[in-house]
Amino acid sequence: MYKTVYEAFQNSVAVSPDNAFLCVPPGRDFAPQGMELSYAQVARQVAEVASAYHAAGYGPGHRVALLLENRPDHFVHFLALNSLGVSQVPVNPDFRPEELRYLLDHSGADLLVCREFLADLGKAASAISSRHPSVVVAESWPSRLPEPSTKPKQIPGDASAEAALLYTSGTTARPKACILTNEHFMLFAQWYIDFGSEKGSYFALKQGEERLLNPLPVYHVAAGCLCPMTMMLTRGCLIMPGRFSAQRWWQEVVATRATLVHYIGLVPAALMNLPVVPEERMHRVKWGLGAGIEPSLHAAFEERFGFPNIEVWGMTEIARFTADDREPRRVGERAVGKPIRDFEMKIIDTDEKEVTDGSPGQLLVRSSGANPRHGFFAGYLNDPQATEEAWRGGWFHTGDVVRKDEDGMFYFVDRKKNIIRRSGENIAAGEIEAVLQADPAVAYAAAIAAPDEIRQEEIFACIVVQPGIVADAALAQRLFDLCMEKLAYYKAPGWLLFLDSLPLTQTQKVQKGKIFPEGQDPRSLPNVFDYRQLKRRKP
Numbered sequence: 001m002y003k004t005v006y007e008a009f010q011n012s013v014a015v016s017p018d019n020a021f022l023c024v025p026p027g028r029d030f031a032p033q034g035m036e037l038s039y040a041q042v043a044r045q046v047a048e049v050a051s052a053y054h055a056a057g058y059g060p061g062h063r064v065a066l067l068l069e070n071r072p073d074h075f076v077h078f079l080a081l082n083s084l085g086v087s088q089v090p091v092n093p094d095f096r097p098e099e100l101r102y103l104l105d106h107s108g109a110d111l112l113v114c115r116e117f118l119a120d121l122g123k124a125a126s127a128i129s130s131r132h133p134s135v136v137v138a139e140s141w142p143s144r145l146p147e148p149s150t151k152p153k154q155i156p157g158d159a160s161a162e163a164a165l166l167y168t169s170g171t172t173a174r175p176k177a178c179i180l181t182n183e184h185f186m187l188f189a190q191w192y193i194d195f196g197s198e199k200g201s202y203f204a205l206k207q208g209e210e211r212l213l214n215p216l217p218v219y220h221v222a223a224g225c226l227c228p229m230t231m232m233l234t235r236g237c238l239i240m241p242g243r244f245s246a247q248r249w250w251q252e253v254v255a256t257r258a259t260l261v262h263y264i265g266l267v268p269a270a271l272m273n274l275p276v277v278p279e280e281r282m283h284r285v286k287w288g289l290g291a292g293i294e295p296s297l298h299a300a301f302e303e304r305f306g307f308p309n310i311e312v313w314g315m316t317e318i319a320r321f322t323a324d325d326r327e328p329r330r331v332g333e334r335a336v337g338k339p340i341r342d343f344e345m346k347i348i349d350t351d352e353k354e355v356t357d358g359s360p361g362q363l364l365v366r367s368s369g370a371n372p373r374h375g376f377f378a379g380y381l382n383d384p385q386a387t388e389e390a391w392r393g394g395w396f397h398t399g400d401v402v403r404k405d406e407d408g409m410f411y412f413v414d415r416k417k418n419i420i421r422r423s424g425e426n427i428a429a430g431e432i433e434a435v436l437q438a439d440p441a442v443a444y445a446a447a448i449a450a451p452d453e454i455r456q457e458e459i460f461a462c463i464v465v466q467p468g469i470v471a472d473a474a475l476a477q478r479l480f481d482l483c484m485e486k487l488a489y490y491k492a493p494g495w496l497l498f499l500d501s502l503p504l505t506q507t508q509k510v511q512k513g514k515i516f517p518e519g520q521d522p523r524s525l526p527n528v529f530d531y532r533q534l535k536r537r538k539p
Contacts, residue, residue, distance in 0.1 A: 001190075003158045004182045005229065006083040009046075012235045013039045016208055020237040022072040023211070025252040028242065030071065034255070037072055039235070042079070050080035056145035059152025060085035063107055063165065065133070067091040067100075067114035067122060070242045073138055074218050075228055077113060078164075082182070085157040089165045090219035093118060094488035094537060100125035104133050106382065107165050107177060110148035113138055159183035165381060166221055168316045168426065175428065177381035178316050180225065187375050188221075188319035189229035198340065200326035202287045202310055210236035213258040215244035215267065216424060221316040222262060246270035250279035259284050264424035265292025265456045268301045268309060280305055289323070291336070291412075292421070292456055298332040311336055313412060315398060317377040317390075318365065322410060334412045336402070342368045342375075347404055352393065360403045360413045364395035372396075418512075420449040421457050427491050432459060435486045436479060441469045444502045446510040450495060450523055458494035458532065460522055462515055464502055471498035476529040484538075494532040495523060 195203035314321030322337030
């Protein structure tokens with residue numbers, strides 16, 4: 001195994017310099033005719049950017065936040081930083097200043113590199129950050145970068161060195177930062193590649209031939225870690241379409257000659273709603289890989305478009321995933337595969353006792369052998385207590401609810417407690433509740449998941465106002481606007497309802513499972529304010 005991500009990249013450059021590495025479909029403002037960069041072309045850009053970082057004094061122990069969207073520039077900077085032993089911190093471009101400030105303070109990033117139109121966001125966040133990290137605009141790259149606040153550490157870059165910090169929503173109000181090492185990146189990709197050696201698996205990756213299209217953002221582990229690293233190790237091409245567009249999907253899949261596509265549940269649902277177009281059967285796609293396809297659409301999707309959608313289960317913290325990847329597949333049943341190779345799985349109840357087949361419970365996972373944490377993240381940054389809590393008893397507690405049948409197949413049942421899954425984004429309810437309860441008019445707030453036909457789940461905010469406050473449309477609008485101001489647009493409530501009270505525990509915590517009677521759809525209640533159409537990306 002290579003020591004670093006950059007070392008693996010160098011090998012692909014040496015072996016297949018003319019192979020395409022990064023591809024952008026036509027129609028983007030920065031690439032109207034599209035763009036395709038070979039391994040050698042990317043290597044030259046990486047060397048130039050790395051030289052600038054090195055000249056300014058960046059090295060092991062430093063972190064640089066990248067706010068570069070889904071563009072080739074992101075991976076150019078990542079590889080340049082990795083070559084110097086610097087960790088990258090990818091940033092969600094939909095963050096508001098307060099969210100970005102938290103990330104900059106928590107990560108300890110010395111520098112924020114951003115797109116020009118995001119510069120104001122970066123400067124605003126830097127101004128309120130206790131660290132005051134420097135902000136550099138990639139389009140107007142300075143002759144010399146600002147120097148980091150500390151000297152680099154005298155440690156060699158190796159497999160155990162931090163390569164990236166990825167922020168993932170937990171059950172707390174603030175996202176946790178997963179420390180991902182070089183080894184994590186490479187093991188994750190090798191796990192994908194090794195499926196090809198499993199008897200009957202769909203995942204047979206051909207060296208130098210695959211072209212993988214992933215519409216997810218680079219601050220997600222699939223698009224920022226698994227996909228680029230897998231293509232790197234197989235000398236394939238990563239296609240970067242940017243944000244998913246159903247209208248452009250098939251034209252882009254055909255134009256970029258994609259052989260593999262990744263998805264979230266929103267993608268198949270949106271594509272099935274499109275009228276039939278010739279391109280949907282002109283593609284070269286061998287399989288789709290993802291999670292969350294609506295069971296009733298699964299078989300119909302495969303019949304219409306002519307390739308299997310393989311459902312998987314995984315997490316940012318784990319450099320592995322399970323997959324229902326061989327026949328007979330359980331199409332339309334939310335099957336996510338079985339434990340394979342050195343990956344162990346079991347299901348427990350609330351007393352941490354293993355359940356019988358067919359019973360739902362929390363999924364626990366680990367690596368077999370002497371080190372159960374092999375192939376997992378290195379921990380949550382600045383939160384050893386949360387790390388050890390997740391690993392209690394020698395098993396990683398995923399928080400996801402699954403069940404297992406008598407044949408050993410695992411089926412996904414539900415999401416983590418207090419997590420809302422909207423269009424592929426894991427949203428911590430506590431983060432929304434903290435914003436709402438900061439308003440003086442609010443006594444209690446609870447954010448729960450409500451089903452949504454397009455986005456899988458949408459945020460439903462339940463509000464109890466302070467005595468003497470009028471709970472009317474004006475207040476509802478003000479609270480929605482507050483969330484849009486403080487949070488990324490997708491975290492704002494899609495629905496908002498005022499209630500007289502919320503069920504509370506003795507410690508004054510909301511019992512979310514008791515807010516509405518079992519089986520009741522809160523969306524159908526009178527006086528529900530529907531803001532879904534107002535949830536738009538901010539310019």
